[in-house]
Amino acid sequence: MIVLLRHARTEGGRGMCVGRTPLLLSPEGHVQALDLAGCFVEIPWARLCSSPARRARETLSPLAARLGRVVDILPALDEIDMGAWDGLPFEVLRERFPEAYAARGQGLGRFRVPGGESFADVADRAMAVLEELARGPQPVLAATHAGVLRAVRCRLTGHPLDDLFRFTPGNAQCTVLGTDGGLSLAAADLDAPAVRELF
Structure with a gap:
C-alpha cells in the first residue's frame, strides 16, 4: 500500500500560480502536521518519502x-514546475499572456509553460x-502536492x-494506492483517522 x-495547509499563494514557489505551513498547517503524526505514529511504515x-x-x-526516521526526498513527487509563470498572480498572467493563458484553459493536460512542465509530464x-x-517494502507514506495527486488519479x-x-484533494488528506498486480486507486480524499482504520 502507498499512501499519498x-x-x-500553507500561508500565502492565494491568487498566484504556485508550482515550485516556496510556501511555508500556516499555523493551522503546523497543527495538521502534529495531528497527522499522532494519528500515524503506530502504523508500521516501511518508508517515509517526501517531495523536496x-x-x-x-x-x-x-x-x-516521533519515529526517529529519515525521510527520503524524491524529486519526482514535487509539484508541477510552472516555469516562467511560477509565483505570478493569475491576474498578471491573464494580462501579459492572454493567448497562452487561453491555450492553457483549452488543453490543460499538455500545456507547458516556457521553462516548465505540463501535467502530462x-x-x-x-x-x-x-x-x-x-x-519495494511497504507500506509507504509519501508527502506530495495537489497537482501530483490530480495527475496520478487521472x-x-x-x-x-x-x-x-x-x-480536489484537500490539505492533509490522503489518496491510497493498492499495489497488488499493479498500481490502482484504492481510496481518495481520506483524512488521517480513516487511513489508520485501513491498518
Whole structure:
C-alpha cells in the first residue's frame, strides 16, 4: 500500500500560480502536521518519502521525529514546475499572456509553460516513481502536492488530464494506492483517522 499525502495547509499563494514557489505551513498547517503524526505514529511504515518542497517536508517532520526516521526526498513527487509563470498572480498572467493563458484553459493536460512542465509530464514522472515504490517494502507514506495527486488519479482512472481539476484533494488528506498486480486507486480524499482504520 502507498499512501499519498497532500501537504498541510500553507500561508500565502492565494491568487498566484504556485508550482515550485516556496510556501511555508500556516499555523493551522503546523497543527495538521502534529495531528497527522499522532494519528500515524503506530502504523508500521516501511518508508517515509517526501517531495523536496519545504511545505511537504514540514508536513512529515513531526511524524519522522516521533519515529526517529529519515525521510527520503524524491524529486519526482514535487509539484508541477510552472516555469516562467511560477509565483505570478493569475491576474498578471491573464494580462501579459492572454493567448497562452487561453491555450492553457483549452488543453490543460499538455500545456507547458516556457521553462516548465505540463501535467502530462507530472503524471509521467510521478507514475514512474510510484511504480518503483510499489516494488519495494511497504507500506509507504509519501508527502506530495495537489497537482501530483490530480495527475496520478487521472492516470489511474483513465480520466482526461484536461479535466484534472475535477479532483480536489484537500490539505492533509490522503489518496491510497493498492499495489497488488499493479498500481490502482484504492481510496481518495481520506483524512488521517480513516487511513489508520485501513491498518
